[in-house]
Amino acid sequence: MFELLQKKIGAQVRLSEAEVDLCNSMFGQRSIRKRQYLLQEGEVCRYQYFVSRGILRSYTTDDKGAEHILQFASEGWWMADLYSFFTGEASLYNMEAIEDAEVLMISRDNWDRLLQELPKLEHYFRVLLQNHLVATQRRLLVSLSEPAEQRYLRFMDAYPDCLQRVPQHMIAAYLGITKESLSRLRSRMSRKD
Amino acid sequence: MFELLQKKIGAQVRLSEAEVDLCNSMFGQRSIRKRQYLLQEGEVCRYQYFVSRGILRSYTTDDKGAEHILQFASEGWWMADLYSFFTGEASLYNMEAIEDAEVLMISRDNWDRLLQELPKLEHYFRVLLQNHLVATQRRLLVSLSEPAEQRYLRFMDAYPDCLQRVPQHMIAAYLGITKESLSRLRSRMSRKD
DNA sequence: CGGTCTCTTGACGGAGTTCAAAGCTAGTGG
């Protein structure tokens, strides 16, 4: 349950056994079935989630009812609406399991306590955020500058595991195109090679 | 020169006078004229920059020669290619002054030293990154889900100061459309009201 | 002035959307 979390933290920060135990004690666990929600638009995001099994997505729905996916999170990834988590404002996002999943979760109170007890962890979270920001900026520029086909190729390259586990209409919603366009694009590509 | 920087840091972390001096001593300064570069694609980003006067932009150029703007940075904003800064890899981005500007700059060595001496600052930088990430994620979803006109309205709302100081073709490059499209969009909008 | 930077306008083309329909697959219950 906690091995993966500690492996990720351990890659950035050295913790004693007692510190590891303290850290783990701050987290709760939860199992969630395919198609169930961890969070729905309008609710406050009360936890940061760490995926230990399965795969989740976060997304919004626009005025026309189309979904737009912010993130897929499989084993070892974090998921949260940080704005809502820290401000207590209602979230704009939905978080849903694509497969049956298990998550570790930490509340705002425990998070504050954790960082107070183990200030070293600020470093871990800073690096985490930094990597997240770098990746998000890349994705933004790619989505502004490249046509759908290249974005799909990049996606396949960056997240090969998702290809197997995520239905295509969700990949389309991640890339910013319709499922029909992705379907056509794929058949065009397979005709070529 | 340093007041603005300390004002921003002070909003997150309380520093003694000695600590403020230590912090400031880690930064260099540089003046830069309109249209000059702080960084060009292919170079390593050796500094993180804090804008104390003027306005900068970071952008990429795609294979067709079109520019795509990642960020505008006016007084009080940070600018850097964090990936290049921390890994030493070549940067994908260009950083250029839109107006004559003054920046504070901190090298990688000094940055490491600074965080070692004043670990409290991890907190400041984590919050900074967090806010940046939240804003970038919003922008990404908006760029996937909303038509150009609404994105322009949002931009005017969020960065009214940039409207005055940044030429329109750069705003177009920020929104992900061509200068021609933005021009037409604006004339359509002014005809309405 | 002459050149560069900026914004505008027009005609045409293309990538992707919308709407509608049909096939395919997997899970559920009788």
Add this chain to the structure above:
DNA sequence: CCACTAGCTTTGAACTCCGTCAAGAGACCG
């Protein structure tokens, strides 16, 4: 074990927004 349904993918035809290419008009600066 079959029948039925719900979710997923594919295909077609018409349309639309935006990009491309080209030309011209102001505005600012040396």
